[in-house]
Amino acid sequence: MTTHSQPWPAGTPCWVDLMASDLGRTQDFYRAVLGWTYSESQPEYGGYCNALLDGRAVAGLSPTMEGMEDAPHVWSVYLATEDIAAHAARAVRAGATSVYEPMEVGPFGSMGMWTDPTGAVLGMWQAHEHTGFEAYGEPGAVVWCDLMTGDPAAAQSFYAEVFGYEYQDIGDEGMPYSLFTVPGAQMPAGGIGGPDPEAADAPPGWSVAFQVADVDAAAGRVREAGGSISREPFDFEYGRMTVATGPDGEHFVLMTPQEDM
Incomplete structure (x- = not known):
């Protein structure tokens, strides 16, 4: 068991969170599927809480914000930055549009x-x-x-301009896909690809995979907890995975990597 206690390198996916229509129901679901416990929900931060694994923060959950009841429920992915104002300016110059301008979240960060x-x-x-x-x-x-x-080529160009990503192409004719590495790192931090032939109509977006010891058993826990499996467990080059759906229709991946990864 390793605890990561330092800020992540710029451009690295460093956090994920989800707004839930019923926070208690969603907490119960992920407790059953992934074994999470939770920090106390904080009213001064909209009821936000951290999901914990052996006391270590692994994700965030919050009630749906007022006025966003009709927004789709998705796992949001956050990329690390040591200077959010500078990276925000780069992103806008590279063609991004603002959803929420940078804001401080108490003593926790921005x-x-x-x-x-x-x-x-x-x-x-x-x-x-x-x-x-x-x-x-x-x-x-x-x-x-x-x-x-x-448009993975446009995405690669954008993230290279904003965060300096370098790419390793591992895709094929049916599905383009590249691993990205942030400056100074030795290992890939994530990937950019698409469209997935199994989900050609899916909107563009960042997605998250949670590791489990046994994908098939975890898929069973999803169903028992009230979720569903949108793609049955299957083997691929880097392990075994399944695509699951949570209480609000949010999609996520459950994955068991190869032991030598």
Whole structure:
């Protein structure tokens, strides 16, 4: 068990969160599926709470904000930044439009959200007391984040301009896909690709994969907890995965990586 206590390098997916129509129901669902416990919901921050794995923060949940009852429920992905104002300016120059301008979240950090030129929403997080994922790449925690879009070439150009991503193409004719690495890193931090032939009509967006010890057993827990499986478990080059749907229709991936990854 490893605890990550420092801010993540700029451009790295460092946090995910979800607005729930019924916070208690959603907490119960992910407790059953991933074994999460939760910090106390904080009224001064809209009822936001951290999902915890052995006491380490792995994700955020909050009640749906007033006025956003009709907004789709999706897992939002945040990219790390050491200077949110500077990266926000780069993003706008590169063609992004603002959803939420950068704002301070008490002593925890600063956040903002934008729509990239392909239509995908991205968040940014500048850490202060809250550094993002304290656990990553183990059962119950996030193991991978990627962007699927109808114009992956435009997305790659945008994120390279904003965060300096470098790419390794691992796709094929049926599905373009590239791993991205942030400056100074040795390992890929995520991927950009699409469109997935299995979900050609899906809107562009960042998505999240949670690691589990046994994908098939986890798929069973999803169904028992009231969710559904939109793509049955299958093997692929890097492990085994399934696509699941939570209480508000939010999609996420459950994945068991190969042991040598």
